[in-house]
Amino acid sequence: MGLGCKRDGGTAMVYRMSWDGKFSESETNVGGPWPNGVVKVFAPEGLDREYVQIVRTTFRRWEHCVLEYWGVQLIKFVEVGAAGNGVATLNFASNSADIGYFPGASTKLGVYGKANIKSLPHEVGHALGLAHEHERDDAPDSVLNTWGANKMALDAYKLNKRNSTRKFETYGTDFDPKSIMMYADQAAGLMDSVDNTRYGGCKIDPGHVVSGDWNPSMGDLEVLGRIYRHYSTI
Numbered sequence: 001m002g003l004g005c006k007r008d009g010g011t012a013m014v015y016r017m018s019w020d021g022k023f024s025e026s027e028t029n030v031g032g033p034w035p036n037g038v039v040k041v042f043a044p045e046g047l048d049r050e051y052v053q054i055v056r057t058t059f060r061r062w063e064h065c066v067l068e069y070w071g072v073q074l075i076k077f078v079e080v081g082a083a084g085n086g087v088a089t090l091n092f093a094s095n096s097a098d099i100g101y102f103p104g105a106s107t108k109l110g111v112y113g114k115a116n117i118k119s120l121p122h123e124v125g126h127a128l129g130l131a132h133e134h135e136r137d138d139a140p141d142s143v144l145n146t147w148g149a150n151k152m153a154l155d156a157y158k159l160n161k162r163n164s165t166r167k168f169e170t171y172g173t174d175f176d177p178k179s180i181m182m183y184a185d186q187a188a189g190l191m192d193s194v195d196n197t198r199y200g201g202c203k204i205d206p207g208h209v210v211s212g213d214w215n216p217s218m219g220d221l222e223v224l225g226r227i228y229r230h231y232s233t234i
């Protein structure tokens with residue numbers, strides 16, 4: 001039901017993943033869980049303030065869904081006044097996010113403007129420590145087949161899948177076909193419908209993101225809890 005960063009974290013570079021299927025940085029590493037589940041974020045001056053508010057709405061939605069699922073506030077986004085090591089800096093110039101917390105680096109949380117607003121919950125999921133569900137080692141062949149004749153994308157996918165096996169944990173969960181951490185095309189290989197529902201789904205409507213009523217999957221929430229609940233008393 002999910003794929004997340006390892007609890008002991010990473011020590012090398014940060015692994016960037018993007019919604020649009022570009023895998024150019026697949027050899028780099030991943031961060032670990034945010035200490036006490038507190039994600040430090042810096043929103044620089046000059047960003048579209050209206051869009052920053054939508055990002056904040058997305059933060060609140062993740063917090064709410066994790067709280068509702070686990071009964072405990074396991075994660076929280078806190079804005080800080082400057083970029084720096086152990087801080088994820090928001091930008092609207094790229095569409096990729098570093099995975100998890102990395103104490104020795106200033107990381108990025110990139111959501112490429114309003115045109116890609118539907119990917120905002122997915123990118124924030126990366127910031128929390130979630131990886132691409134379709135890159136789990138046990139992802140079904142129907143996912144592999146979605147790459148079709150695109151050999152470059154298929155080779156990159158296989159490379160990422162091997163890296164995922166080494167750098168991420170499934171925490172004993174099963175593959176989750178409803179994870180929002182899949183690309184839409186790969187999710188489409190699994191299900192008749194991947195519409196966003198209260199049980200999660202891959203295709204999130206931009207309107208859902210603006211109003212904050214999108215849903216992660218139960219598997220996404222399960223893995224986040226398995227990463228972060230050791231910080232709490234439950």
Ligand SMILES: [Zn+2]
Binds near residue numbers: 017018019122123
């Ligand atoms: Zn991604």
